[in-house]
Amino acid sequence: xxxxxxxxxxxxxxxxxxxxxxxxxxxxxxxxxxxxxxxxxxxxxxxxxxxxxxxxxxxxxxxxxxxxxxxxxxxxxxxxxxxxxxxxxxxxxxxxxxxxxxxxxxxxxxxxxxxxxxxxxxxxxxxxxxxxxxxxxxxxxxxxxxxxxxxxxxxxxxxxxxxxxxxxxxxxxxxxxxxxxxxxxxxxxxxxxxxxxxxxxxxxxxxxxxxxxxxxxxxxxxxxxxxxxxxxxxxxxxxxxxxxxxxxxxxxxxxxxxxxxxxxxxxxxxxxxxxxxxxxxxxxxxxxx
Amino acid sequence: xxxxxxxxxxxxxxxxxxxxxxxxxxxxxxxxxxxxxxxxxxxxxxxxxxxxxxxxxxxxxxxxxxxxxxxxxxxxxxxxxxxxxxxxxxxxxxxxxxxxxxxxxxxxxxxxxxxxxxxxxxxxxxxxxxxxxxxxxxxxxxxxxxxxxxxxxxxx
Numbered sequence: 001x002x003x004x005x006x007x008x009x010x011x012x013x014x015x016x017x018x019x020x021x022x023x024x025x026x027x028x029x030x031x032x033x034x035x036x037x038x039x040x041x042x043x044x045x046x047x048x049x050x051x052x053x054x055x056x057x058x059x060x061x062x063x064x065x066x067x068x069x070x071x072x073x074x075x076x077x078x079x080x081x082x083x084x085x086x087x088x089x090x091x092x093x094x095x096x097x098x099x100x101x102x103x104x105x106x107x108x109x110x111x112x113x114x115x116x117x118x119x120x121x122x123x124x125x126x127x128x129x130x131x132x133x134x135x136x137x138x139x140x141x142x143x144x145x146x147x148x149x150x151x152x153x154x155x156x157x158x159x160x161x162x163x164x165x166x167x168x169x170x171x172x173x174x175x176x177x178x179x180x181x182x183x184x185x186x187x188x189x190x191x192x193x194x195x196x197x198x199x200x201x202x203x204x205x206x207x208x209x210x211x212x213x214x215x216x217x218x219x220x221x222x223x224x225x226x227x228x229x230x231x232x233x234x235x236x237x238x239x240x241x242x243x244x245x246x247x248x249x250x251x252x253x254x255x256x257x258x259x260x261x262x263x264x265x266x267x268x269x270x271x272x273x274x275x276x277x278x279x280x281x282x283x284x285x286x287x288x289x
Numbered sequence: 290x291x292x293x294x295x296x297x298x299x300x301x302x303x304x305x306x307x308x309x310x311x312x313x314x315x316x317x318x319x320x321x322x323x324x325x326x327x328x329x330x331x332x333x334x335x336x337x338x339x340x341x342x343x344x345x346x347x348x349x350x351x352x353x354x355x356x357x358x359x360x361x362x363x364x365x366x367x368x369x370x371x372x373x374x375x376x377x378x379x380x381x382x383x384x385x386x387x388x389x390x391x392x393x394x395x396x397x398x399x400x401x402x403x404x405x406x407x408x409x410x411x412x413x414x415x416x417x418x419x420x421x422x423x424x425x426x427x428x429x430x431x432x433x434x435x436x437x438x439x440x441x442x443x444x445x
Contacts, residue, residue: 105336
């Protein structure tokens with residue numbers, strides 16, 4: 001229950017962090033909030049030779065908005081996001097999911113960039129970023145590139161980031177007027193990973209019919225999983241009990257839950273159906289306000 | 290390779306040379322001898338090792354000692370003033386908010402920060418704030434009672 005020895009470097013600039021990562025590749029790990037990495041190191045499931053501590057890089061902790069997008073620095077902690085008025089007003093889906101992420105003491109340390117880079121498919125925020133169609137900004141010593149959220153999550157605890165790359169910024173589009181969001185999950189205990197969770201956005205046209213719907217799920221497969229067929233089928237429709245129920249049935253067939261010690265795959269699917277119906281109705285109601 | 294850590298703990302400045310992999314919880318307990326911080330699961334689940342880092346509750350088992358260089362820490366030993374229990378500690382004693390006491394240091398630090406931020410909490414607020422701290426003795430009811438009583442007394 002003690003980590004294996006490693007070389008520790010507290011990075012004083014992004015460039016220094018990137019140079020070290022370029023030098024050591026997969027042998028090195030970035031340390032952000034450490035709320036997933038340090039447990040893995042304590043269990044010796046992770047034994048990085050070099051630990052590059054990013055916590056001194058305040059330049060990576062920010063929330064900026066220009067009306068079209070919200071840009072979040074990768075080192076921004078959950079606590080900060082939960083108390084940020086831009087997130088509360090312009091990224092409501094994320095604001096709804098944040099209280100479901102672990103516990104206050106964990107949210108005081110954990111960061112958005114660390115969460116997404118860890119890529120736990122049971123985690124809430126990957127599903128949120130996927131549902132919102134976020135863009136992830138990565139940097140390496142060689143340069144910078146952007147990765148669409150749908151291409152970022154490659155598998156269980158695996159992302160599209162190369163060994164020398166650092167996730168630096170998360171860019172979320174601001175939903176148009178007449179949009180509503182809903183994030184709902186079911187967990188055994190408060191703060192536990194969800195047995196199933198859904199992130200939902202609904203945008204309406206002038207006739208209260210859906211012009212855009214997004215659905216993404218956590219703990220529903222190897223990555224956060226979208227349900228594009230269920231979402232597409234609601235295009236041009238109003239959401240009521242009947243259309244929500246039909247979409248929920250479609251979504252149940254689109255997800256790929258594994259089942260685990262807490263919930264069988266069949267039960268996870270059942271939950272996805274119930275949560276989809278509730279989330280669609282809630283997001284639709286909010287979009288009409 | 291060792292790292293220099295200069296940190297203020299409960300108002301006292303300490304400087305030590307430590308190995309990078311030394312957990313903050315072990316630094317507090319073994320290097321500084323502050324054994325009030327308890328170690329339960331060592332993977333961030335139980336909450337027993339929670340301390341206040343620059344005023345905010347964090348798991349000391351999920352940080353390495355070199356990370357707190359230049360920071361200020363409060364442990365359970367720092368909650369009483371000159372031998373007088375804090376209102377929260379006093380309320381825990383009055384309502385039997387502890388039995389074996391193993392989880393208590395983490396709960397006291399967590400709820401000290403909670404009450405500072407939420408002076409007039411509902412029972413639901415208290416239970417939510419407590420959700421990251423496991424207690425296997427009390428069933429939590431007496432802990433909730435203690436925090437409620439402390440909030441009432443502190444409001445006066």
